[in-house]
Amino acid sequence: MVRNDILVPSIANVKEIINETSDIKTYKLFSNAEKAQKFKPGQFVMVYLKGFGEVPISLSDLVYEEDGGSLITLTIRGTGTVTKYMLSTVNIGDKIGIRGPYGNNWPIEEALGKDILIAGGGIGFAPLRPVLRFVSNNRQKFGRLVVIYGARSPNDIIYKYEIEEYKKIPGIELFLTIDKPAEDWKWNVGFVPDMLDKVKLDGDFKYFVCGPEIMMKITAKKLVNKGADPRDIFVSLERRMRCGVGICGTCQLGHYYVCKDGPVFSFDQVSQYMEVEGI
């Protein structure tokens, strides 16, 4: 029997909003419905805006305990009905609905002692940020840390205000890149997969990749061509979702439900389902 209460949102208060780019904002929400320890990097919540609907959004930072509740960070791009309404209308002090956390997580505990490569494209860097934070907080427990983050242009880079902090993470090999040359840009130019040619990949790596599906597929294939085991490459998939808990079947992908078996999958599990023609 299905428990109805798992589909009922709880109230979260908007505590802070950060304008990231022209169409992306980061929201810090306080909720006392769930304990912070329940949330794991890679998981998502369903965000509910009364009268508009619900959308799945990934945790974009570790969830911290605060005043007997949880401080949850979400980074949202306005793409359609619900997300555009969120960006244009929801302000500090407003209450919104959230359910979750749902889905599985990036396997960072399994990656302890290994080298880590994080590759994010655009807003796909958001679900990877808690991985970076975790590795940074537990730096001595991991080997090499390679971070590749690509955006279309300097204006499309999210978390700009944290780049100096990232540069200080001991031993980090950081590759910021934009698609085309731009004035005053001192980092790399090229797509995320191109950056792999600049990295020595001879370690014992776990690879965490998130971005547009084409970027994930090209990156993962290139890693495989460079000798990576597809079971060590993890991607986070986006599919339309309704329930978020494996009831409705909207997000079915082969024999998986993205909401409950994912959103994080090894490339080995899902390469055949990734919707990119000709690759």
Ligand SMILES: Cc1cc2nc3c(=O)[nH]c(=O)nc-3n(C[C@H](O)[C@H](O)[C@H](O)COP(=O)(O)OP(=O)(O)OC[C@H]3O[C@@H](n4cnc5c(N)ncnc54)[C@H](O)[C@@H]3O)c2cc1C
């Ligand atoms: C597990 C998961 C985590 C996500 N995390 C984030 C996040 O951290 N930040 C963020 O901005 N977005 C994230 N998304 C995508 C986000 O859920 C969609 O952008 C949102 O549902 C669009 O809803 P809408 O009502 O604003 O747009 P709609 O009006 O419903 O659609 C606008 C456009 O987006 C496409 N679309 C709608 N829903 C999805 C979906 N679930 N997957 C792919 N394309 C979709 C539609 O086909 C259409 O082209 C995530 C999606 C999933 C499945």
